[in-house]
Amino acid sequence: MLEARLPAASILKKIVESIKDLVSQANFDCSESGISFQAMDESNIALSSFLLRADGFDPYRCDRKLSLGIRFATLSKILKCAGNDDVVVIRYADDTDILSLVFEAPDNNRISEFDIKLLDISSEYLSIPEQEPECKVKMSSAEFSRICRDLITIGSSVVIDATKSGVKFSSTGDDGSGSILIKQSASVDGDGKAAPQTTVEMSEPVSLELSLKYLNNFTKAAPLSEYVVMNMTNDSPLMLQFDVSDIGYIRYFLAPQIKD
């Protein structure tokens, strides 16, 4: 059985919104350590995954490994019935095909319960090689979203060039070209509060060409986190990570494009 109580529905809402256009259905894998998910899009170009650690829930109970097949369109519709501040209780009783979601309003005067029919999905887990990236960029997720949104008006792909001084995003299309350079920074705003900063750690300069359609899809996770981390290695897939407060993360992997 599974019983997991999440303090704010907004977290689950944002996660589902940031995956549902990439993957239509997939298993949520539940174990003692938490709830995780991994699935590729239909064209095998992008992989989405997330982890929500057990300690992000209070309480969290899962006494054996479970794979719960979820259709994201259904889950998204049902989560729209939850208020952002509602507590969500996720429940699954063994040997059933139903997942229950209970939304408790903060004043406790409204409790709604929805049941979702689970699907039987055979999932194929890919093993992702654990390797230290040649370059790791951390930047404002809002800035990253803006760059992807701006450059898709120029072309369908972006070349990301990361060097010690910063990261350059360039795009070329039939009608012209554009580029945006984000310098490495550690700024402090007027209130003395640390503003979102860009950091670049690298062993090698990296250049990757990537589809802007997919990157724009990934930026749907930006509301989850102030920062995005890009792990890049030449001729290897990009890994983007958005932290989900301090309880987990959502990651996307995107295969690069190559010149013929």
Added chain:
Amino acid sequence: QKTQQSLLSFFKSP
């Protein structure tokens, strides 16, 4: 011309 690679050429099924 650019070719979009598949993730399957990088990540293997166990």
